[in-house]
Amino acid sequence: MFIEKVTMRQMKMILKSPFQTSFGTQLEREFILTEVQADGLTGYGECVVSKDPLYNEETVGTAWHILEQFLIPMVLEQAEFSHPDEAGQLFSPIRRNNMAKSAIEGAIWDLYAKQQNLPLAKALGGTKDKIEVGISIGIEEDINQLFRNVENYIEQGYRRFKFKIKPGKDVEIIRALRSRFGDIPMMADANSAYTLNDMDTLKELDYFNLMMIEQPLAHDDIIDHAKLQKQLKTPVCLDESIHSCEDARKAIELGSTRIINIKIGRVGGLSEAKRIHDLCREKGVPVWCGGMLESGIGRAHNIAMTSLPNFILPGDTAASSRYWYEDVISPEVTVNKDGTIDIPLSPGIGYQPKPELLDKYTVKQREFVRTNK
Ligand SMILES: O=C(O)CCC(=O)C1=CC=C[C@@H](O)[C@@H]1C(=O)O
Numbered sequence: 307m308f309i310e311k312v313t314m315r316q317m318k319m320i321l322k323s324p325f326q327t328s329f330g331t332q333l334e335r336e337f338i339l340t341e342v343q344a345d346g347l348t349g350y351g352e353c354v355v356s357k358d359p360l361y362n363e364e365t366v367g368t369a370w371h372i373l374e375q376f377l378i379p380m381v382l383e384q385a386e387f388s389h390p391d392e393a394g395q396l397f398s399p400i401r402r403n404n405m406a407k408s409a410i411e412g413a414i415w416d417l418y419a420k421q422q423n424l425p426l427a428k429a430l431g432g433t434k435d436k437i438e439v440g441i442s443i444g445i446e447e448d449i450n451q452l453f454r455n456v457e458n459y460i461e462q463g464y465r466r467f468k469f470k471i472k473p474g475k476d477v478e479i480i481r482a483l484r485s486r487f488g489d490i491p492m493m494a495d496a497n498s499a500y501t502l503n504d505m506d507t508l509k510e511l512d513y514f515n516l517m518m519i520e521q522p523l524a525h526d527d528i529i530d531h532a533k534l535q536k537q538l539k540t541p542v543c544l545d546e547s548i549h550s551c552e553d554a555r556k557a558i559e560l561g562s563t564r565i566i567n568i569k570i571g572r573v574g575g576l577s578e579a580k581r582i583h584d585l586c587r588e589k590g591v592p593v594w595c596g597g598m599l600e601s602g603i604g605r606a607h608n609i610a611m612t613s614l615p616n617f618i619l620p621g622d623t624a625a626s627s628r629y630w631y632e633d634v635i636s637p638e639v640t641v642n643k644d645g646t647i648d649i650p651l652s653p654g655i656g657y658q659p660k661p662e663l664l665d666k667y668t669v670k671q672r673e674f675v676r677t678n679k
């Protein structure tokens with residue numbers, strides 16, 4: 307396929323409620339949506355950056371620059387793509403900037419699946435017709451508000467409950483949740499808020515039968531996580547430390563992790579995410595799909611990826627209504643009462659972007675067309 311046109315939109319959407327993690331509180335999402343066109347079809351992608359470089363080094367500003375100055379020109383100068391894997395190969399000389407890369411690569415995957423008349427899940431090699439989902443619950447100052455949130459999500463059928471923790475809001479919170487809700491499937495995400503000096507606290511968490519402790523130590527570490535994992539029975543799950551299949555291979559070899567949270571944007575796109583999935587399957591390491599408070603476009607890509615067989619743990623792909631008063635897709639993503647999401651059967655991402663809402667939440671946009679035929 308010759309990509310004929312690329313459109314980039316900087317988006318701004320207000321969250322229904324603040325989302326607090328160990329590194330800050332988000333009240334709104336600023337991110338980028340992409341569209342790639344060829345042969346009368348359009349593929350859609352999402353760049354899951356934030357306004358601030360707190361989760362990783364990328365921001366809306368850096369991604370817009372990398373897309374505008376490098377990635378989109380490369381795609382429009384590129385001869386024919388025969389498979390979306392070639393996008394990652396084309397971008398490989400560009401260092402890092404994975405979220406920017408994944409925004410275009412994901413749109414090319416969607417376009418390719420539409421050209422093959424396949425659901426994106428099937429084009430990726432997915433084997434499921436529905437996926438089990440969990441929910442990520444931000445830090446709440448008021449424990450009773452946290453309890454009300456959990457009751458609400460249990461009622462909605464979610465299969466797993468992820469709680470953000472940070473020093474001072476960890477053991478007592480998890481203890482209170484366990485005594486209130488019993489043995490519901492629970493995990494904690496620290497977003498790198500601890501060091502090996504916090505070993506006593508982390509060992510206390512070991513007594514609550516958590517499914518995993520996600521990214522307890524530094525965002526760029528796999529050495530200290532290996533030392534920590536030797537001290538804990540609770541599996542360590544890595545998120546921020548894993549940017550590629552090579553990172554995953556090294557972390558597994560070192561014993562730094564027993565579970566990996568795969569985020570398409572963090573690893574540079576669906577092709578690399580699939581390689582990490584396949585490696586983990588070969589090594590007996592379960593994976594799940596993390597979230598970045600995506601709009602429905604990114605949510606749709608997460609759903610498709612989670613259809614791959616080694617996504618055996620519920621991920622963070624909640625319903626559109628978890629974060630949005632109105633999502634930019636039709637239908638919105640909904641979760642069945644049994645905590646599952648049905649994999650769409652229509653070609654591509656399986657959800658139709660809503661042009662009037664795309665325009666409503668667009669802060670700025672730019673179009674790029676191929677000049678060399
Ligand atoms: O998208 C979701 O619902 C999950 C959001 C979530 O838990 C996270 C998003 C971005 C950074 C972190 O705060 C956290 C994570 O690390 O998984």
Ligand SMILES: [Mg+2]
Pocket residue numbers: 495497520521545546567596
């Ligand atoms: Mg995380």
